[in-house]
Amino acid sequence: MKKSKKVFVIWLPALSAIFILLTAFSYFGSGTSNTPPPDDNLVIPENINNIFDKSCFGCHNTESKNDKAKEKFLIDKLPGLSKVKMVSKLDKINEMVEKNEMPPEKFLAKFPDKALTPEEAKALREWAVATSDLLLKK
Amino acid sequence: MRKWIMNALIAVAGLFVIIQFFPSGRPQNKPVTGKDIASVTEVPEEVGNLIRQACFDCHSQNTRFPWYSYVAPVSWLVAKDVNNGRKNLDFSKWGELSKKDKLKTLDEISEMVGEEEMPLKIYILMHSEANLKKEDRDLIVQWADETAEKVFEE
Numbered sequence: 001m002k003k004s005k006k007v008f009v010i011w012l013p014a015l016s017a018i019f020i021l022l023t024a025f026s027y028f029g030s031g032t033s034n035t036p037p038p039d040d041n042l043v044i045p046e047n048i049n050n051i052f053d054k055s056c057f058g059c060h061n062t063e064s065k066n067d068k069a070k071e072k073f074l075i076d077k078l079p080g081l082s083k084v085k086m087v088s089k090l091d092k093i094n095e096m097v098e099k100n101e102m103p104p105e106k107f108l109a110k111f112p113d114k115a116l117t118p119e120e121a122k123a124l125r126e127w128a129v130a131t132s133d134l135l136l137k138k
Numbered sequence: 139m140r141k142w143i144m145n146a147l148i149a150v151a152g153l154f155v156i157i158q159f160f161p162s163g164r165p166q167n168k169p170v171t172g173k174d175i176a177s178v179t180e181v182p183e184e185v186g187n188l189i190r191q192a193c194f195d196c197h198s199q200n201t202r203f204p205w206y207s208y209v210a211p212v213s214w215l216v217a218k219d220v221n222n223g224r225k226n227l228d229f230s231k232w233g234e235l236s237k238k239d240k241l242k243t244l245d246e247i248s249e250m251v252g253e254e255e256m257p258l259k260i261y262i263l264m265h266s267e268a269n270l271k272k273e274d275r276d277l278i279v280q281w282a283d284e285t286a287e288k289v290f291e292e
Contacts, residue, residue: 071253084290088245091238136237136290 042079042086048127051120055103058114083135090132094125154210162213165220169199173233179288185281189229192257192268196223199230204264219258240289248282251275 044052052060052075059069061076073089081089096102097116108115116124175181181189194200196219207216227243235243250256252275257268270278 072249084241084286085245087238087290088241088286091242092245095242132238 042131044079045127047123051116051124055114055116055120059107087132087135090128090135093128094132097121097125097128157210160210160214162210162217163221164203164207164213164217165201165224167199167201170231170234173231174198175229175232178233179285182281185277188270188274188278192265192270192274194229195261195265195268196220197227197229198224199228215260219261237289237292241286244282244286244289248279248286251282252279 057075058064059066060073062070062074064070073092078086078089093102103114103116175189176186189197190200195202201220203216206212227247232240247256251270254275257265257270262269
């Protein structure tokens with residue numbers, strides 16, 4: 001009796017801790033988990049996220065000092081947009097990349113390594129179009 | 139000295155005459171029946187009046203060309219702005235846009251009017267009726283956002 005009680009006292013907190021940690025991991029590490037995203041939630045795939053990080057996020061984020069870029073498009077706010085606005089923004093991404101208007105020439109003159117490779121541009125555009133198509137179908 | 143000024147004036151006047159012979163590329167108005175925004179979508183009268191006053195000169199086939207728009211070099215600027223304007227948004231051909239293009243354009247209208255990027259400053263300078271008040275801008279923004287919701291549900 002005494003022994004089993006001791007085991008209980010040690011194992012219960014330990015198991016709870018493991019359980020909480022696992023839950024936390026699956027919650028915050030959703031990018032790598034296998035659970036499908038909820039229906040209405042935009043989850044930016046890792047390869048697209050990397051492209052955003054490299055070439056776009058520097059200006060298009062909430063903390064950016066580039067006011068014009070901030071007004072136009074915030075990557076960190078994209079998943080929280082209404083479906084209508086999300087479709088518009090996704091199509092705008094496609095248009096801007098297609099026309100080579102983004103990233104801007106001036107910016108690329110300073111940071112040539114931030115330019116999109118043809119493969120990256122293609123992947124980004126295909127993702128934007130496919131995602132907006134999907135949103136329109138729902 | 140005076141002779142020098144005279145010569146300069148004559149040269150400027152001569153140049154002014156010569157540039158009149160360069161075509162401006164000013165576009166024609168070619169309305170498309172049944173495709174304009176008011177026949178495709180619901181446009182409240184107030185909003186309709188506002189966009190007619192402030193946007194249609196460049197963003198429709200109902201461009202009013204004032205006399206000075208026939209005189210170079212102003213004609214060049216007018217031609218460039220109208221051609222560009224129609225390329226990005228032509229309210230007279232609204233019905234030809236795909237659902238996606240409608241949504242994207244409505245978002246741009248909402249953004250550009252709301253953030254005072256449109257109408258262009260140089261246009262407002264010559265057309266005081268295009269100088270939209272805050273309430274006018276709010277009306278257009280609200281209409282564009284609501285119309286986008288409707289287009290999305292279509």
